[in-house]
Amino acid sequence: MAPRKKKLINQPENILGDMLAGFAAAYPDIVTLTASGLIVRSQPKAAGKVALVIGNGSGHEPAMIGLVGPGLFDVNIPGDIFAAPGAGRIVEGIKAAERGGGVLVCVSHHAGDLLNAQLALQMCAAQGIDNVEMVVLYDDISSAPKGQEPERRGTAGLFFVWKMLGAYAEQNVTLAQCKAMAEKIRDNTRTLAVAITPGTNPVSGEVMFDLPDDEIEVGMGVHGEVGQGRQQLVSAEATIDAMLPAILEDLPFQAGAEVLVLLNNSGSMTQMELFILFGTVAQRLKQAGISVYKTHIGPYATTQEMAGFALSLCRVDDELKALWDAPAIGANVRIVQA
């Protein structure tokens, strides 16, 4: 059966299984695909440490299969395309992750992910598995106003949480400390995204949204959710000037702050465009008296081949900088440690 659109896949109904099998075959030293479809570390963490688990809809690769490995997650529970895994599978993931130090279930805030994680924790309690906590994470300033942060969506900026929480959970820390650290990083992180051309759903072959040739969507979510609305396509510089002040005001990030910056490629942006965009980000942050500790530019959470990017900032202190610089090996993400 030929693909129904111009993507190189096999049978659409086998996308998830084919992808996971190929992914695990590519990085056997880092990840293993279990019989029940979990992605787990090939070298489990030492006994007694807190384990980190996340479930998510697939189609956003490298998120989150590519974020399992030393210094990152212990277990990922990949759901179907753009669909959260069910609670039963999350429970399986929790059991697979447990090393004796408890399990922190991380939730990137979307309705389905939250409901299934809540249900999974209830199921764990009913089964007598009680050393499990959940933390709900969000970063997208366009999806709810300031003051209603817990209503916001989780998007690319959560990479800051994944990287630094992952490093933290390699240490001799408790489950409660891990949850508090995740919240600390989340509460210092803000993201705003734009989309310029849509991706396609790989199963249905449908374009995820329409966007006129001269417009961009500001605040678009990772599944094509509408954000703050459409604006005229303008220059890279003008785009950053429309986005960055909103991010800075939201936390707020103020003069004297030190930040990590992520420019996440949502799919088919060229690196050329991302570097040009970052040039303006760097200038504007300098003008605002904010210093950049480290920068990441590339695909961390994608929406298929959607063209667009997310700009994320995380305010860091010495504790977070040390976690940022700690070793990590993701199966298909780049971690800068220079």
Place this chain on the structure above:
Amino acid sequence: MAPRKKKLINQPENILGDMLAGFAAAYPDIVTLTASGLIVRSQPKAAGKVALVIGNGSGHEPAMIGLVGPGLFDVNIPGDIFAAPGAGRIVEGIKAAERGGGVLVCVSHHAGDLLNAQLALQMCAAQGIDNVEMVVLYDDISSAPKGQEPERRGTAGLFFVWKMLGAYAEQNVTLAQCKAMAEKIRDNTRTLAVAITPGTNPVSGEVMFDLPDDEIEVGMGVHGEVGQGRQQLVSAEATIDAMLPAILEDLPFQAGAEVLVLLNNSGSMTQMELFILFGTVAQRLKQAGISVYKTHIGPYATTQEMAGFALSLCRVDDELKALWDAPAIGANVRIVQA
């Protein structure tokens, strides 16, 4: 001035300068942009060692600006979009790279790159700079038949040379040894690429080629050069089955061989598709009795937002495996060292 197409840039005539400035601002620990537009290491290699230099047309990022750093290149001379840098700029790059151990100018085989590099070496000789050698590299089996390898184009598979030669040149080796090592890796590397949708030239805004909705181009070069011809779009599995035997027969890669595999994303392929494609590669190599030492999947040499991929294999021995596993930090490439 608004962009003339749906890319987030500033003035098209400033693309190169804007990009290099943003890139260097993102990774100051790794790279520095010189006043004359070279990308050099922020921490130069120790005195006395062989330096590695390459010039290339821009628009293929991360190639080659992202490949300057410890364990990789010493200096990159970025040309204009899809245009080799002139000989005078290559001479500047050679002078900037020299650490007392001589300079190896690497050329990814394209007419403009080769001519300008040859002229640069003549200019060096005329100026009394005599510890400079050139090595011409190629890997694309579609661009000339077996037996005429030196006529072939340089494409994504040269990443194997960049990574392992970079590690080699950190050691106490001579210029002649470096050139021989580059040739050894080249002579064990083969690549075949396919394109499914075109990219656009970021300066002109023109689509680089047309391709019907149900066809792919096999053997396409990194600037949209025609390859072996067009074929019907088929499944991921059938695509690999059309490509891999040609690669295996060309070297030939035989049962018992150990290989590195690269699936290079030419721009807007999803990781999902690349993992699905790799699943078939892994199966077929196993069936052929060829073992995979390490796999890389991601963007290493792109053609703007062209959708497509290159499949590259490099046959390795113990010497090359050690070089593959040696430390390296590229400013915007991922090096797997697990």
